[in-house]
Amino acid sequence: MESTLTQVTDVPSVASTRAARRWISLGIGAAVLATAIVLSVAVGSRTLGPGIVWQVLWHPDDSAASDIVHQLRLPRTLLGIGVGAALGLAGTVMQALTRNPLAEPGLLGVSLGASTGVVVAVAFLGIGSATGYVWFAFIGAALVSAAVFGLGGSGRVTPERLVLAGVSLTSVLGAIIWAVLVTNRAAFDRYRHWDVGSLADRERDTLVQLAPFLILGVLVALALGRQLNALSLGDESAAALGAHPGRIRALGILAVTLLCGAATAACGPIWFLGLAVPYAARLLAGADLRWILAYSLILGPALLLASDVLGRVLVAPAELPVGVVTAFLGAPLFIALCRRRKLSEL
C-alpha cells in the first residue's frame, strides 16, 4: 500500500538518488556512533590511548588499563548503547502515534511513571535488583502512556494539550514519589542518585538483565514502521489502506512501555533524548517512518554516548550525570522548536 504510493508519486531516478542519500547518511550516522563508542571507552578521568584500548580489549591482562576498560567503561558504554537506542526509538514511536513532534517520554511523564513504579517497589516491597523492579517500571510506564493518550485524547489532539496532560500527570506522580520518600531516608538517598539519570555506578549485570525487554521493544518498534506510515495519513485513511489503527496504537504503547520502562529502570529518567533523536532522524530521513526508526536506532546511542562523554570532560575530574547533559542540550531544542514554528504546524 505504502510502497505503491511511493512508486506513483516518485520518478524512479529521484527515488533512487533519495535512497542512495539515505544509505549514505545512515553510514555517516553509523560512523558517528562508532566514534562515540570509541570515545566513551577511551575518555574519562584517566584517558587511555586508542592503541592501549584496542590491545586490552582483545587481550585482557592484569593492568589498570584493562580493569578500567573491562570493569568500568565497557559495561557503561554497552548500557549507553542499549538505553540510547531504547529512548530514541520510544520517542520516535510516541511522536508517530500522536503525530506530535513534542511527544517525548520524559515530557509526557512516561519516564516518571516508570520511576514511580520503581520507588513503590523499592520503598514498600524492599525490592533492590533491576530484574525485580523492572516489572513495576513497566506497570508505571504502561499506566502513564495509557493515561496520557486517554487524557490528551486519541482523536484530534493538539500537541500542547498532550504536553499538558503529561505535565499534570507528572505532578501527581511527583507528589506520590515524594510522599513515599520524604519519610524514608535510605530510599531517598538511593532515589536521588538514580533520579538524576546516569550511566555510571550501575550494577554490572543491569544490561544483561534488561536486554530481553529492550530487544523485544526494539523489534516491536521496528516492525511497526510500515503501519505507522499508514497511521500518519490519519485514522480513516489508515483504515482504508487496510491497517488497524487501534491495534497499531496498542502495539505502539507496548513498544514504548518496554523501551521506556527498561531504559528508566536501568539508569533513571533521561530527558529530551526522545525529543532530539526523532527530530534529527526526520531531518535526515524525510517522512518515511521505517527510515526514521532505523536512524533513531543509530542516532539515539550516538547522542547518549556523546552526552555521557561530554559530561565526563566538562567538569573533569568530577562528572556531570548524562541526564543533566541531555537536559541542557535538549531543552534549548525544545524551546527552539516551539519558537520557530507556528503552533498550528507543530
Place this chain on the structure above:
Amino acid sequence: MITLRAGGLSIRVHPRSLAVGAVLLLIALAVALVNLTTGDFPVPVADVLRSLGGRGDAGTDFIVYQLRLPRVLTTLLVGAALGASGTVFQGLTRNPLGSPDFVGLTVGAASGALIVMLVLGGGGVQVAAGAIIGCVVTSVVIYLLAFRRGTQPFRLVLMGIGVSALLDAANSYLIYRSHLDEAIAAQVWLIGSVNGRTWTEVTIVAVTVVVLLPLVLYYGRHLTMLTLGDEIAVLHGVPVQRSRAVLALAAVGLAAGATAAAGPIAFVALAAPPIAARLSRSPRAGVLPAAAMGAALLTAGDWVAQHALPANDVPVGIVTAALGGVYLSWLLFFQRRNR
C-alpha cells in the same frame, strides 16, 4: 454589577464576587483557627481566642505565638499571594494554564534557593533572597524567549515548560552532589512546605502582600479590558503598556515572595482563580476572591497534610500537587469533551 461613585472616583462592584470573597476568607480563617487548636498539644478554641486577644496564659501563648501562628499566617498569606498572582497571570496570558508554576517561575525560584542552600551554604533570609532573584531572572528569560512579534500566550506556557525542564535537571543535579542531610532539607524545601516557619517568613510574605496586593487591585481593574485585546483596551482609555508591565511585575513579585517563604508550592496559583470564578459565576476571577480562595485552599491543604495522612507532617506541597494534578487532568478531560 453596581457602580459606586464618590467625587471623581468610581468603583464598579460585583456583589456576588465580593460575597464569595468574603465567605472564602471566613472559611480560610475558620480552618486557620482549627489549625491553631490542633497539633501535638490540643488547645481548646476558647483558649486560642483568649491568647490571640492577649489574655492567655504563658503556656498557651508560647504554643500559639511561637509554634503555630507563624505557620498559620505563612500559609494564609502564601495562599493569598499565589491566588492573586495566578489570576493576574491567567488574565495577562489569556490562558487558564498561565499560572506561575506553569510558566516556570517557581522552578526558577527553587533553583535560586538551592544554589544559596547547597552551593553557597546560606540559610534563612539568604535562601529567600536567592529564591526571589531566581524567580525574577527566570521570568525575564522566559519572557524574552517567548517574545517574538508580541507574546503569544501559549508560547509563554511552552517556554515555561522547556525552561522548567532544564532547571529541574539542574536542581536534581544540585541535590545529587550534596550531602544527604543537606539534600533532604533542600528536597523538603523543593516540595513546598510550611513546617517550622518562623516570624521571619511571615514578615517576608506579609511585606510582599501588603506592598503588592493593593497595586494588583488597582491595576487589576484593567485586566478584563486587557483580555479583550490591546486595541479595544486602548480605545477604552486603558494605559495598556503601563498596566501590563506593572501587573506582570507585581504578579512575579507575589509569586517570588510566596516561594521565598514556603518553597515552590504547586497548583494553588493554577487552581484558585478558576474555582473562585466558578463560585462567583463570572468569566474571570477578581483579585480578591482569587486571593481568598488561595488562602482557603492552602490552609485546608495544610490541615490535610498534618492530619489526614498516615505519615507525620507531610509537606503541604505534596497535597497541593496531588490535588492540583487531579484538577488539571479533569480540566483537560472536560475541555476535550466540550469540543
